[in-house]
């Protein structure tokens with residue numbers, strides 16, 4: 381939620397709650413038994429509520445509310461409570477907004493570059509081991525049309541229609557998107573449904589330690605002629 385909205389909602393909620401509490405538990409003026417008992421009462425009754433301050437609060441502790449305290453809604457204690465309540469609400473709201481600013485939402489995305497083991501750990505075909513963790517399918521093929529040799533490529537698991545995640549249907553040897561039905565060949569080429577272009581491939585190379593390394597920050601698009609790039613395919 382927007383921090384400003386959080387502050388406003390918090391402040392308004394606390395203000396309203398405070399008003400309700402005051403209205404429910406406010407003191408009722410006593411019956412006017414002795415009209416001339418308090419000589420200072422008229423002066424205090426005519427004082428505007430807005431200028432009642434710390435001195436009045438102190439006086440209120442000593443002098444109890446009387447029948448001729450003529451505040452129309454609530455007594456001085458009520459106004460003071462309201463002021464402090466509002467101040468507290470505003471302060472709490474500001475603190476909440478500050479805390480929200482200091483600890484923003486963090487989206488923990490998987491790393492873009494990672495190693496996925498040694499080539500001999502893979503059989504031919506689509507390997508789904510890294511789909512959930514890294515967002516790629518690793519495919520080992522005996523022959524790649526773009527490089528005319530055997531090896532590996534890494535397909536991104538993002539449908540090129542609206543970004544859903546397709547499923548690998550091994551029985552039908554295709555990737556099928558559950559959202560609008562797009563289908564892709566094991567190569568990543570689209571052949572059915574609304575997807576306008578093939579799946580993208582990621583950079584795939586051998587790391588120094590001999591493991592396969594994939595880098596999703598470098599993508600290759602078939603329709604741009606990028607699948608022929610040496611790093612779009614790991615020839616082995």
Ligand code: FES
Nearest residue numbers: 539541542557560
């Ligand atoms: S998002 Fe995959 S077909 Fe629409």
